[in-house]
Amino acid sequence: MAELYRFGSVSKTPSLGVTTEPTKRQPYGSAGRSPHMSVEVHRPIGKVFAWYADDHVRNHPRWDPDIQLEATSEAPIAVGTIIRRRNVRSGTPVDGTMEVVEFERDRTFAVMIREGGYEMPGRASFESVDPTTTSVTIAAEVPGSVNEALITDRMQRSAKNIRALMEDEL
Structure with a gap:
């Protein structure tokens, strides 16, 4: 059986400075830390992408209860x-x-997250492993001041929740 949850290495580099205005976008790995994880979902790529991206506002808080989202428009994402x-x-x-x-x-x-004086890129990539299995890789650039153990714990929780929710609902 393929590995279900894979976590990337986390490197420590200079932290992002706190500013009153958002900072310019930083490429992954250029500042802070770049944790990432992959999860295999036993569902076709089209359904997995639609659940994750098209219904992001509805589903993100379900896999990560620390986040609340609200659409600013009725238009499709x-x-x-x-x-x-x-x-x-x-x-x-x-x-x-x-x-x-x-x-x-x-x-x-991919999204640019702006909160607390930081600007942090986040990105999800989707790859079809076979007609019924999709690999989802999620990466984020987080400030160096963020607790590494907390981020790793939350990413593990999210990976388990994403897989369970998708396989239950799709």
Whole structure:
């Protein structure tokens, strides 16, 4: 059986500075840390992508209960879509936004998260392993000041939840 959850190495590099204005987008691995994980879902890629990306506002809080999302428009999610976001991971609510910066059906869904003075890219990639199995790889650029153990724990929880929810509902 293939490995279901794989976690990438986490490297420590200079932390992002806290500013009152969002910082410029940083390429993955250029600042902070770049945790990533992959999960295999035993469902076809089209259904997996639609559940994850098209229904992101509805489903993200279900796999990660520390995040609350609200659509700012009734239009389908596409590049340029802005989603309101509240992160309660630290115990103190932090409001921000997610802007969809990449949307390629059945391949990639990427957002720029802006919250707490930080600008953090997040990206999901989708690959068909076979006609009934999809590999989903999720990566994020997080500030160096974020607790590494907490992020790893939350990514593991999200991987398990994503797989369980998708395989139950699709």
